[in-house]
Amino acid sequence: MISRKDKLLGGMWGLLVGDAAGVPYEFHSDDEIALLDYIDIIPPKNFERSHNSVKAGTWSDDGAQALCLLDSLIYCGKLELQDFAERLLKWYEEGYFAVDENVFDVGIQTAESLRAFRNGMSPEKSGMIRINGKGNGSLMRVLPLALWHKGSDEELVEDAHKQSLVTHGHTCNQVCCAIYCLLSRKILNGLDISEGYAEAVKSLRNIYSKYPKFEEELEWSIRPDENAVGHGDGYVVDCLRSAIMVLKENDTYEKVIKAAISLGNDTDTTAAVAGGIAGIKYGVQSIPQKWMKIMRGKDLVEDVFEKLIK
Template sequence: MSFISEIMKKAGALVGLSVGDALGAAFEGLKPENKPVYDIIPGGVHKLKGGEVTDDTYLALAVAKSLIKYGKLVYDETALLMAESFRIHRNFFGPTSAKVFEAVLAGKSAFRISKEVYEAGGGRTDGSVMRGAPVGIFYSPAKVRTMSILYSQMTHYHPVACECSAFVNLMISCMCRGCNRREAYYRALSECRNEDVLGKLSQLKKIRLNPSIDALDATHCAVAFFMQGNSFEEAVSDAASVGGDTDTIAAITGALCGAEYGYSSIPERWLCRLIIREEIQKTAFELAEVSEK
């Protein structure tokens, strides 16, 4: 694969995440549309303008900017960048992330609070999966599983959330570096170390989709739409129509599609609606240029 193709796939993964987020945001928490969603529109539980993004994008941008600046995982700085996004846009955030970022803003350790949430029976929501694409873009397949779990543990210590994040990010890493989607999917299955995750993600067509905020449910939906779709537009349109946690499911689907099909596959009519398009694209291409080969 040429250098230019690799850059376009890496940039496409992050921009695709944001496009999926914006497309699905107007349908978050609603019943399934029962038809593909083809337009970015205003509305939803947060009463967004058409083209606004949610915490999925803001957290992914925070992770990406930290990787661009430091060239590696810097725990405290990354946690602070994410917590600052939470401070500005806190109405978007779920209970697990909110509890962790409140603690970070108060000067506490993200990892410690995340582990406490898990030990109390929480932390299995999809917040670390939705923001994880920059990890898959930046790290090579040999490193991405380990780094994905560390990134997840900053807010979502639950092993299912960690494994789902690692699964999606490994697929992204592989596709950004020349694998096709089937090769990436089967490699992710072969490296999965959690029986629940492996059981559900190995049977994409046999298990009914449940578009909840559970990390495994959301990942199952996104991977299923991605593997069954034939283009960026088809897969992400279907993901945005599923109901439930549509912004996150469409965001994860968009990241996977961007890594497979590249930036040029993203419909311009969706790109032009992104209100912070310039920031998203600038960050995406900068991350692509500094990421590992």
Template sequence: MSKNVLLSKFKGALVGAVLGDCIGSEFEGLWAKSIGVEKVLKSIGKLESEYDPATDGRKADKQDMLLRDYTDDTAMARSVAQSLIENKGFDAKHMAKMFSEEYFKDPYRGYGGSIITVFSKLKDAEFADPYKPAAEQFDGEGSYGNGGAMRIVPAPLFAYRQNDVQHLTELVEQITKITHSHPSAINGAIFQSFAVDLALRGSKEVDTGAFCDELQKRIMEREKKVTEKIKKRKLEEVEAEEDKEATPFDFPYASITDDIRKYALQDDLPSTEEITGNLGTDISAYRSVPTAVYSFLRASKHIDKLEDRNSFEKTIIYAITLGGDTDTIATMAGAIAGAWYGIEAIPKSWQASCESVEDALKFAEQLYELSSTSE
């Protein structure tokens, strides 16, 4: 793959994530039936009306209007990117400090209560053990939210050149555990990172079957290892012999990939109720990351009322129409779509009206150069 194409994909991934967050945040928490394609298109139409192609920026009479704000999704992704760039790799204490300092500097980005507690404990302990506060949450089970997955896109960019699934898996796990230590949250972030990595390596048209096959293969290997560890621990704790054989429930992300494939390949668009009921749109990793992957895959096909939109645009719009945690699902779907289609597929009008796009472009170039030197 040429430098220009790959760099475009790096830029597309980070900018796509930012735009999904900024545009999706307007609809966060709403039921799908109260949104609809028309309402999302109306919002995007306002954004597009601010753009001046002659200057490649906002119209003169629109420049005083506020940019669409990013949320905690982008705030934390920025910290992941900056920490990997500054350290030329992963440093747990440094990244934990960046997360915490970013929150206390700018706390009004929609952070959840449990994550605020983690940041406070990290700060109070002077980041002595960057994993302890998260591991102590929820009676030691850790959070199973999607906060790890929503910010993870810089990791597959950084690890791209090594082309090593195990290396990427370990990097994502270490990044995620700073705030989310539950296996479902960690595996959700890994699932998302695998999807971005596959998109970075993709070309031409999206092959949904092949994409899901490889994604399922990768996550199955991960979930097998996690299941073995959990079973071993439980057997040691209770000295019991039951449940030695893995069941489909032991591999939730591998199993849900079958549903992602099925819904994405259907000729007719599945009902919103079917998608939200079976894939989910809430703040848990397991009930949002699969929906983001599905949204990307589904948007490569026809969607009514979006015939004049390209596949990147359809990904963001469709993800938002599903309701629920719209900013996070759209940011994850946008990262995958941007990684596949590249920066050229992302409307300049969208970029001109959303906060932090310039930083995303800068981080993409730095991560590209850094990954090039880490071969």
């Protein structure tokens, strides 16, 4: 039996470790990764690492932004978009919650949106700077909302939508964040991945029966009845599908992360998105000790994690 505390810590560490494990493999194709002898948090010696100057065990933008969200939720006691956007901007400009205050791997749309926010645009609107922007930048950081939230499914969905607005305002991004939060909640409550996904979709359909624009996006872009097949891309729907696919096909935290990375492309984000849920499901103890040992920035998260599990 995995305690709730171990599931919550598993979610947060699962995201951070997945992100860090994926960083060196980012931008490589699945063909290139398939040639490797093994995938690990430290890549094989002959492998041409992305972000070469970044030490193993360092989370990237995914982890830092998720920590900004958790920090803001705990500080405000609710989702306060202005506060959250300020923390994201502080990450972007000063390296808040970035290991060594080193900001790398910033998404184009995220950078544009945060600059617009800095220049006076409201955080409800800044994510529409690219009207059709459908990158995975708000999905990759949303997990803490599901871990922290005490409200109804409908309230969780509303907040999942809202947190996306700062950088990714399109309905498609909002729906992906909503479904991911509901799935995380179902896993936290003990369901397995397939059951949890079915229950999340059922709950979301029920909520969206009042919101045709969101319902249409769910049915036509996400297509929850189709078997999830993903390619580890930066497109938000592909990212969600990739995560669900590797979560369904693998039965340990380590296998989920390796499968996510083996898809290639946006490896750190796929591994962060899948890793968060794998961490909830299998608990913090399931994360390989040798990976936890390598993780950097532990002092940055101690306080905020303590408050999450309190």
